[in-house]
Amino acid sequence: MKETINQQIEELRASFYQISQYIGENPELGHEEWQASKILSEELRKHGFQVNLGTSGLPTAFDALFDSGIPGPSIGFMAEYDALPEIGHACGHNLIGTMAIAAGIGLSKVVKSCGGKVYVYGTPAEETRGGKVTMADAGVFDHLDVAMMVHPLYRHEKSGSSLAMDAIQFEFFGKPAHAASSPHEGINALDAVIQTFNGINALRQHITPDARIHGIITEGGKAANIVPDYAVAQFYVRAQQRSYLNELLEKVKNCAKAAALATGARLETSFYELSYDDLNTNEALSSSFTENLMMLGIAKDDIHQKGSGGSLDMGNVSHVVPSIHPYVKICDQPYVCHTNEFREAAMSEQGFEGLMLGAKCMALTGYDVMTNPELLKQIKAEFKAKKR
Known part of the structure; x- marks a missing residue:
């Protein structure tokens, strides 16, 4: 079944490339991501997702659901798509947003075989007034069993912590x-x-x-x-x-x-901006993602530990639901985010291959959670213990 997920994502390669390039070529600032929100949500609707726009009163946010109709875990993928002033998608959000819908669509193609629900959330303005903060405070993610997103970087890194x-x-x-x-x-x-x-x-x-x-x-x-x-x-x-x-x-x-x-x-x-919480990585969920990354050909020695760095509104999500925020490699040079060089990497062929890799890994990890009750039990036990 995992091979089916990979094949389904591969079959839509051209569409995902077109979407990521379009968002990258048409950068929009936080809470102004009208075109990005539209193209991402329309692609989800095309594949049978029920889409709601304006989630939590945020005009460029959305939530999308594919319900198998069979009881099972609820998996959430987070899409970001806001750009930075003057330098555009120098944080690779054109990849992140497309990666999330690709993972959601890929998992949706097999969910009726195992049961559960697949959610994709459009979360605007991560760079400024993070949409995930507002959505988390409104209880949008409370029903999820796990939440995931993947960020591009100059190397593969496990989900770690944030400030x-x-x-x-x-x-x-x-x-x-x-x-x-x-x-x-x-x-x-x-x-x-x-x-x-x-x-x-x-x-x-x-x-x-x-x-x-x-x-x-x-x-x-x-x-x-x-x-x-x-x-x-x-x-x-x-x-x-x-x-x-x-x-x-x-x-x-x-x-x-x-x-x-x-x-x-x-x-x-x-x-003057919303407050971000620290990222509470769920190690059981993170281990599943790492195993899938290696299954797709990434050597163990090429997957690095992530230290603490910047601040993420995914941190707020991680205190509501078991979450991970790993990184995938999109360039061979150590370009850092928020630079012109990283923007170009996010628009490159190698950047797109990183998108495809991240999407497959998230979808496969979601499938693991849906089909392995023991894994889900470990994820929830760890989350409960950390909240004490």
Whole structure:
């Protein structure tokens, strides 16, 4: 039956190539992915999926279901398809979105032989205000037994961890004055921002090695001879575990509060993007994916361990349902994501072969879950234990 899955995906090779190339050539920013959402969901509908658009109130999100009509596990595949400003699909989301529908369609062709349901979710804006966060909070994934997505990279990597992340903004309100003739009458909001950075820089000595704090000044004044009455700083605060991130965030906030107190500026604090949780990889599910990767010809020594790096909205999904987020190789050079070189790799023939490999591995792993009750039992037991 696994060979049938591979054959079904291969038979649709031309369609999947056309879709991934179209999305890559027509990049759309987060929550503006109208064409990508349309072409992906229409392909699913063509293969018998029931498709709903605008999931969780997100206009470019979708959810698609293929129901075998026979009781069994529910398998979810996550599609991403938003691009980056100016450099387009330099994170390979044209591959990720197409990979998800290819896996879903491939598995749907055999699901009536084993029972269960196949879901594909269109999850917009991963690069900014991650759609998976909104969808997870709305309970969209609660019914799933497992969830999967695969990301392109310069090498094959197992699903690992990611950093929990909060995007916090500090706005300082001061009082303008002539910076030369009457500076004593002003309250300098930019000074408050600078003191916030100084406080955070001092804090860095006392945080765990996995944590990251990095920020920019988005507003700092209008002219050098005017005391700035409004200044804004934005920070990403990250850590390996959500529990420590919550603790660290309070310390970062205190740096801003202290700066406001020292300068006399008024402080307003807000989040400028949605918060991401750390990725909770399900090792039992990950092992099944790795075994399928090797079955398809990838040598064990070519599959690397994934460390902690950036932040993913798949992390939020992984705290709701057993999940994995492995990586497949799409280039021979160590190109990193969010570069022009990686964008070109995502549009290359080798990039497309990585798409096909990832799609097959996800579909085969879904089939394992559907047909191996002991595996599903292990997956659920591990997930339950980690949530304690």
